[in-house]
Amino acid sequence: MKALNFPKSHRLLRPADYGKVFDDVQLKVPHRNFLILATPNNLGYARIGLVFAKKNLKLSVQRNRIKRQVRETFRLQPDLPGMDIIVLGRQGLADLDNHTVRASLNGLWQRLTKKYHQLSPSRPAESPSAGEGTG
Template sequence: MKALTFPKSSRLLKPSDYGKVFDDVQIRVPHRNFLILATPNTLGHARIGLVFSKKNLKLAVQRNRVKRRIRETFRHQPDFPALDIVVLGRRGLADLDNATLNVTVMELWSRLRKKNRQLQIPSTSEQSGTGKGTG
């Protein structure tokens, strides 16, 4: 069984890492309480960064709880695509209990996977489609 850890290699650590995602957003997964931005990376594994402001979650206890839940659900994702992901919090997060938060975040991860697959499919079909009918 795979050890369920959350190493530094799975995190966006530097401002430049976050900047790459914000400057080159290729996948957006909106939700009433979250916004997920992602861009492919060349590392072969996913990395995550979390952005939660005091404006949306007043107390540090609330911010830390939400971040813990998101990290935990991310950690349990098997074979996540090679993406750099930034999760931004929106208003209303403090009202969600842990069970609702987990369900919401798991749904967002599945939507992110689906959008990533859709992003990959057109690039391969366009290349194969250009060779047909030319000759």
């Protein structure tokens, strides 16, 4: 089981990390309120970066609330494959309650995992701890 923490190693911290994902997007998971971009990494675990513009979420309290929800749902995903993920916010997020945001994100994480396995079915064999055959 995945540890219930969110260390720095599971975050995209440097502009180069973000640039790598933006320049080489291999997976896109669109949604009315979110867009998830991802590219596989060789680390064996997922890393996340967040992009929420003032244009879409005017108040900082709104941006921070949504970012907390994204980080929490990401942290609770036990079987995300090794990839770098960027979550972008779209308009209309400020109108959603926390339950709706969490439900949307949980669905997006499942779709992302499914697309990842469709993209490269041989990837789980590279890292034995990826939980081959689960899901």
